[in-house]
Amino acid sequence: MVSSNNAPESKGFVSPTVNDTNAQATDGSSGAAPTRSVAATAAPSADSAPEIIAESPRAASPVHSEKLAANLNVKGKAGHAVIDQRQTIPTTGKRRHTTKWEYITFCLFYxxxxxxxxxxNGGGLRQALVNMKYPDGYLTWGxxxxxxxxxxxxxxxxxxxAQLVTLMILGPYADYGNWRPWIMIVGQVLLYICQFSLCGISQPDQWEAAQALFVVGSLAANVVNSFYAATFPSIVRDLPKLIESEERVKAGTESPENHSKLDEYERAKLYNLNNMTGSYVVAVVYAIAVGxxxxxGYTTNEQKITSFRAALGYFGFMTVAFTVPFFILHKHRPGQQLPSGTGWLTAGPKQVWSAAKSAKKLKQVMLYLLAYFLLNETWGTYWAVTGIIQNDVIHYSPLMLNAFSLTADLCGGTGxxxxxxxxxxxxxxxxxxxxxxxxxxLIPQLWGGIGRFTTKVGFHNEWEFWLVQAWNITTAAWGGYNVTMISEVVPGPKSYMFFALFNCVGKTSGFVGPFITAAIIQADGGKNNGAYWFLLGTGLLGLLTLYFVDTDQAKIDSAACEFSFLI
Structure with missing residues (x-):
């Protein structure tokens, strides 16, 4: 999976690659201090790329840069814009190379x-307990x-x-200073606590406690997910090969278009590596869990609950093992400096207001935000509905649940x-x-919708849930590219705020979708499959919106957009 390059640490790390034609040597050319304009020439260092690279805060020759950009094609202008964004806003420290083990542990963290x-297993445990408590399938709630x-x-x-509110509060502040890794650390520790606490839940009367721990743990996990995703563009763009490519563009020895293609490819490669590594590692761990x-045992209710609790403890231990190394090796990279005259309490709201005023200049961001909302509405709620139906069909069997997950991860990793x-x-x-x-x-949505009119297909049979896990080999493309697409369109200096925004929008869809589908199911006399037609229509609208997003124009717009009070 990952190169075993044993080059000295001081020369940085060339990211894992299978005979990458775009890979560059890591020594040399990365010691120069970038300037505001990519047209300003920077002399590369002679011998090696130091781990920490100084950055000058502002432009030296924007007029020359603008003349250069005017002579480029759209792809070239996009590459020019990617580099130019790095110097838009002064940072709190020096640029740090991504190292080999930081890259590896970042992948394993997935x-x-x-x-x-x-x-x-947490969701399965709480659903099994509530069904044991209310065997007729109904309860009084709200x-x-x-x-x-x-x-x-x-x-x-x-x-x-709850996730929406949390991310809206944390996101705007995360672009400032170098404290943001602590968001992931605190969230992950909270997840550890909830995982291990669920191991102590064993009685149907405790279903509400199980539900509370599941909700808090899921909230923590999703906050970590959001800021993990926001971290990956900097992991890629601080690879020595990307830094050296920037320097060659500034020196006039490489075209901005080539740099843009390399940057896009490396970001897509890392997120696919993350997904592939996570899927295969999880598959191995699930195989042990199945055994x-x-x-x-998993036939009696007591055995089911015991199996869920044992699985939660086992996965809790493995989660600690796969996440702590990244926290140890992760570089606390510099963020933005606070604007002059702005304190910490007002920086977040002012940044949100500045971004809101700039929204009309960031049309491609807004367009993808809409597409992302609609497609997440479809995919996230699809899994919520299908997961509930699946648990009913397999009678909450922890063995089947983990076997399905094993299949899904093997197929997803292969995808x-x-x-x-x-x-x-x-x-x-x-x-x-x-x-x-x-x-x-969208294809599984159609399949589920057909099940509204027949019981032969449409998620009424166990074999269909094996099929839907195997379908992960194709839907891997959504998981591998929808986050990378965010980094294609949002302004680089504001990545944490915008990633939090996208995650908020994703969670808003998770808020709206379940309530609408719950109402559809309730109005349809408890029949689940009618909800899939709503999801399919929403997804088709999202696909149409996605078609019109222009990623090259997004980069150009981001570089031209001024967050005036911050510069």
Missing amino acids: FSLNGAPIGN GEYIPINAMLLRVQGVMFA MIAGI HLLLLILQKRFRFSVKQGVMFGAVMT
Whole structure:
């Protein structure tokens, strides 16, 4: 998976690659201090790339830069804009190279984001307990007598609303200073606590405690997920090969278009590596979990609960093992300086206001934000509905649940491996990758919708859930490229705020979708499959919106956009 390059640490790390034609030597050319304008020439260092690189705060010759940009094609202007954004706003420190082990542990960390820590077994435990408590399938919740599945979807909506508020508060501040890794650390520790606490839940009367721990743990996991995603562009852009490419563009020995292609490819490669590594590692861990659950037993209610608790403890330990190394090795990279006359309390709201005023200049960001909202509405709620139906069909079997997850991760990992190979061979764009992935996510919606009219297909049979896990080989493209697409369109200096915004929008869809589908299910007499038609229509609208997003124009717009009070 990852190169075993043993080059000295001081020369940085060339990211993992399979005979990458764009890979560059790591020694030399990265010691120069970037300036505001990519047209300003910087002399490379003679021998090696130091781990820390100074950056000058402002432009030296913007007029020359603008003349150079005017003579470039759209791809060239986009590459020019990617570099120019780095010097838009002064930072709090010096640039740090991404090292080999930082890159490796960043990939391994993805294990925690893959649903294994709390999503599957924690969700399965709370659903099993509430069904044991209310065997007729109905309960009083929020003053209403409703189906259990409708209640579970409403709780999903409440959980996503809490995530929305949390991310809206944290996101605007995370671009300042170098404290943002602590958001991930605190969130991950909270997830550890909830995982291990669920191991102590064993009685049906404790279903509300299980639900509370599941909600808090899922909230923590999603906050970590958001800021993990916001971290990956800096991991890529601080690779020595990317730094050296920037310097060659500034020196006039490489075209901005080539740099733009290299930057796009490396970002797509890393996120596919993350997904592939996470999927294969989780598959191995799930294989062990399946054997452990088979040994405990899973036929009686008592055995099911014991198996879920054992799995939660096992996955909790593995989550610690796969995430702590990254926290140790992760560089606390510099963020933006606080604007003159702005304190910490007002910096977040002022940044949000500045971004809001700039929204009309960032049309491509807004367009992808809409597409992202609609497609996440479809895909996230699809899994919520399908997961509930799946648990009913397999009678909350922890063995089957973990076997399904094993299959999904093996197929998903294989899908990401194929994408890595195909993208290296054909160099298709991130937008093309995310378009393909979006189309593949809509096919299961249609399949589920057909189940409204027949019980032969449409998620009424166990074999269909094996099939939907295997379908991950195609939907891997959505998982691998939808986050990379965010980094294609948002302004680089404001990545944490915009990633938080996109995550908020994703969670808003998770808030809206479950409530709408719960209402559809309730109005349809408890029949789940009617909800898929709403999801399919929403997804088709999102796909149409995605088609019109122009990533090159997004980069140009981001470089031209001035967050005036911060500069």
